[in-house]
Amino acid sequence: MDINLNELSLKELKDLQSQIAKAIATFEDRKKKETIAELEEMARARGFSLAELTGLPVGRKRAPAVAKYANPADASDTWSGRGRKPRWFEAALKGGASAESMMI
Numbered sequence: 001m002d003i004n005l006n007e008l009s010l011k012e013l014k015d016l017q018s019q020i021a022k023a024i025a026t027f028e029d030r031k032k033k034e035t036i037a038e039l040e041e042m043a044r045a046r047g048f049s050l051a052e053l054t055g056l057p058v059g060r061k062r063a064p065a066v067a068k069y070a071n072p073a074d075a076s077d078t079w080s081g082r083g084r085k086p087r088w089f090e091a092a093l094k095g096g097a098s099a100e101s102m103m104i
Helices: 010-043 049-056 087-094
Strands: none
Touching: 010 049
């Protein structure tokens, strides 16, 4: 693959640069995933998990947050108290309800 860089316009060079950066990033990610898979297989073959050998959690996911508040108009509509306040919560507060009154 021979590309004469001197014949490319500035836009073409910048596009090529962007494509190269993306290719490098995806290559590194792909190689990391392949290596982790190989290490997990080696550990499994010896009766261990990779997490046991390294002491680090592998692929650990956070449990979903438990609902703390319920919509007074529709009790199936809940909110955990984390993140952005839902519209129904804001509207209820503006309507005079307290956060404590909406607690589950």
